[in-house]
Amino acid sequence: MRTRRLSLLLALFVALLATFSASCGADAPPNEAPSLTLSVGSEETYVVGEDVVQIQVTAKDPEGGNVSFDVINRPSRAEFQTFASSALFSWDPITSDVTEDEPLRLIFVATDSQGASTERVVNLTIHAGNGTPRFLTASSKLYDPNSNKPLEFEVEVRDDDSRDVDLQMPADKAPAGASFEQTGPKIGTFTWSPSVQQRDKRVHSVTFVADDRQTEPVTLKVSIILQNGGGGGGTTDPDPVGSCEGEQPIAHDPLGAQRTIEDYEVEATFSSTAAAKYDLAYLFWSTDDVMNQEVEWGSTEMKIDGTELRGAIPNLLLPAGESQTVYYSICAMDEDAAEDAEDAFICAPGGSYFTFNAYSPDETACLDDAAGASFGSATPIPDDVWAEQTVCSGTADFHQFTVEAGEIVDLYVTYSLGQDVDVKLYDDAEKQRDLVEFSECYGVAYIPLEAPESGQKTWFVEVTGADAPYQITAWRQQGGGGTCGDEANEPNDTAADATLVFDEIALFEGAAICTEDDVDIYAFDVLAGDTVDALLEFIHADGDLDMTLYAPSQSDNVSMDSFGVADAWSTNDDEELSHVAQESGIYHLLVMSSDTPNTYDLTISKTCGDDDTFGTSNHSQSSPALITPGTYSDLKMCAGQPDWYERTGFADQVVLAEVVVQQGARVSDVEFSVWDANGLIDSATVNGDRLELEFTPTTQAQYFYKVSGPSSMIYELTYLD
Structure with a gap:
């Protein structure tokens, strides 16, 4: 009896529990589908070769749960990148993707964790392009000539209805010394090493022409900007x-x-x-x-x-x-x-x-780096190398640097001006010192550091900010124990930092190798055929010095441990070397010590060698070189030694001639003119990197071309009837 009563009570309890659960469930709100937003409308039109389809997708689950994304009918080459609450659809259509009467129907889907989903439809109409080549190369290039490497970049076009496209670089639309080689059906490589003289000009340009032989050729003008060393x-x-x-x-x-x-x-x-x-x-x-x-x-x-x-x-x-x-x-x-x-x-x-x-679009936190968070854990500041750091809100980064006895150090912190970044300096007693100087123009904090002659001193730098990147370094300006007499030329310890030499004869007095591992490097333009002479004057008893000359092709290996095209290594007072250049470009001269520091005087001189197709004797109107119609390349002209050429002119017959500077002088400094026995008749005009001359003789006679200028150059002369 008791067992039956318990069974009845249990059944009644289960029934009541089910009724209560059903009642509670009826009051719970239904699960809502996520909201879904697209960055485009429901009908969009794009053109092959001109437009890239990009659709930004965002979604939000009303219950705060996770959302997954999908796109139905996605083309095979399209990308669909998904994140926690957003996604990005990217597609660059080609000719075979052109839609006819029926647009491509894309269905974007956002689904929550309960399986509820929302859809949005975009109908894409893809039109064929006009078949004209389109350059994919940027119209500007930023280049640091101190990198000691040539500027090199690819020139590429897109043309979906052509198997190949002819790419060219007109010589008159490019810097002197630049080259271009087509390396594939629709791609080529531009290469240029600016001369020391060309570095004086901040902006250069080059024009490329693309011809698919079906439509009118198209051009791209690329501006080349030479960096002038600011900060980078x-x-x-x-x-x-x-x-x-x-x-x-x-x-x-x-x-x-x-x-x-x-x-x-x-x-x-x-x-x-x-x-x-x-x-x-x-x-x-x-x-x-x-x-x-x-x-x-x-x-x-x-x-x-x-x-x-x-x-x-x-x-x-x-x-x-x-x-x-x-x-x-x-x-x-x-x-x-x-x-x-x-x-x-x-x-x-x-x-x-x-x-x-x-x-990432999914990341909400500030990702801090490994910089120390206190004086005790302060991170050492690198010497002569920039360290990338990030400081997060509510935290502080601590750095330390030890200055040796008698040493002077320049410490820098760079950041974006306008960001919430602050820099403080503390001494080794953790006392704040008011030595930080802030630039008003851009984000730079400068701190001069010193140590007494009696011993080293450690300094601490505190950086605070809110999710802000910054860069920090320390540069030693003076070694302990005395002043280096070469500070005016420093830093010139690498080919990238080389002291530039512009004059044909340059004298550096009172220069110095300040430490055993110090080197001084000088850079200067030399044309093939020129002679480079260097005289290094010093007292050997005070410390042995040596020097090595490197050709342009060796510019990646200018160091104490490498060999050049000429050297002067002896155990006597003074060193001297001489070299006839076999290639044109920027040469580097390295001065170093083999044992102890020393001071020196250095003389670098360049002598132009004018030995080309016409020898060395055509420097006056009375001894010109005889030329016939055609093109003469790799001609050499030395400063103060004009080149003269003789030709026969026929009455009323138009004569065209031009000079293209290949290396050396600025074209604007070059003079190209035509003469007869009585004197100057006409002068050429500048067009890009060339001088053009059009002349119609009134009588048949002997005429003379004169090429001259204030600096040496290698050039090309063309004479056409």
């Missing part, structure tokens, strides 16, 4: 206390940390004066270690609307848990400026770079 590469001191007097030509609020699927939008503003002067604006960026090495810069032309500038850096779309420091500069160019105008090209910031941290 760790080779030049940033301006420690630069002032910003007057209105700045380019104003910009630096980007903060980026966590998005969109490209990183960059906006800037011209001053009214800059807006009236500059025709083009460029955005340059890099994710490489730009402070320590030569890097390949990405670039895009910014849109100019009055005084407003707009551009974008492509999104890195990093995975969760990763971050990347992005360096960027905003620059402007005046296409009408004179060749030697210093303000033909300007950048902001002027002495460093803007920086920001890029994260």
Whole structure:
């Protein structure tokens, strides 16, 4: 009886529990499907070769759960990258993707963890392009000539209806000494090593022509901007206390940390004066270690609307848990400026770079680095090398540097001006010292450090900020125990930092090798056939010095441990070497010590060797070289020694002639003229990198061409009837 009663009670309890559960479930809200938003409309049209399809997808689950993404009917070559609450669809259509009467129907789907989903449809119409080649190469290149490597980049076109496209670089539309080789059906390689003289000009340009033999040829003009050493590469001191007097030509609020699927939008503003002067604006960026090495810069032309500038850096779309420091500069160019105008090209910031941290769209935290968080765990500051760091909100980074007895050190911290970064200095007693100098123009903190003659001293640097990247280094300017007499020429310890020599005869007095491992390197332009002479004067008893000369082809290996094309190593007072150049380009002369430091005087001289196809005797109108119609390449002219050529002219017959500078002199400094027995008749005009002369003799007679200029050069002469 008792057992039956218990069974009845248990059944009643189960029934009541089921009724209660059903009642509670009826009050729970139903699961809602996620919201889904697209960056485009339901009907979109694109053109092959002109447009890249990019659709940004965002979703949100009302219950706060996870969302997954999918796209139905995705083309085989399209990419679909997904994140926690967003996704990106990317597709570059080709000719076979052209839609006819029926558009491509893409269905984007967002699904929550309960299986509820939302769909959005986009109908894509893909039109065929016009079949004209389209250059994929950027219209601007940023190049550091101190990298000691030639500028080299690929020129590529897209043309979906052609198997191959002819690519050319007209010689009159390229810098002297540049070369171009087509290496594939639609790609080629441009190479150029600017001479010392060419480095004086900030902006150069080169034009490429693409011809598919079906449509009209198209051209691309690429502006080549030579960096002038501001902040990058760790080779030049940033301006420690630069002032910003007057209105700045380019104003910009630096980007903060980026966590998005969109490209990183960059906006800037011209001053009214800059807006009236500059025709083009460029955005340059890099994710490489730009402070320590030569890097390949990405670039895009910014849109100019009055005084407003707009551009974008492509999104890195990093995975969760990763971050990347992005360096960027905003620059402007005046296409009408004179060749030697210093303000033909300007950048902001002027002495460093803007920086920001890029994260995955899923990342919410600031990813800090390994810098110490206290005096006791302070991270050592590298010597002569920049260290990349990030400081997060609510934390502090501590760094330390030990200055040797009698030593002077320059310490720098660079960051984006406008970001919340602060720098403080403490001595070895952890007492704050007021020695930090901040630039008003761009993000640079400069700290001069010293140690007493009696012993070393350790200094501490504290950096605070909010998700801000910064760079830090220390440069030793003076060795302990005395002053080096060579500070005016330093740093010149690498080929990239070499002291540039412009004169035909250059004298460096009171120079010095300051330590046993110190070297001094000098760089200068030499043309094939020239003779280089170097005289190194010193007292051997005070310390032995040696020197080595390196040709352009050896520029990657200029060091104490390598051999050059000529050297002077002896155990006597003074060293002397002489070399006849077999190749044109930038030569390097290295001075070093084999045992102890010493002071020295150095004389470097270059003697032009004019021994070409016509020998060395055609330097006057009375002894010209006889020429016939044709092209003569690799001719040599020395400064102050004009080349004369003789030809016969026929009455009323138009004669065309031109001179193309291959290496050496600026074309604007060269004179090309036609003479008869009575004197000057006409002079050529400059067109790009050449001088063009059109002349119609009125009578049949002997005529003379004269090529002259203030500096030596290798050139090509063409004479056509």
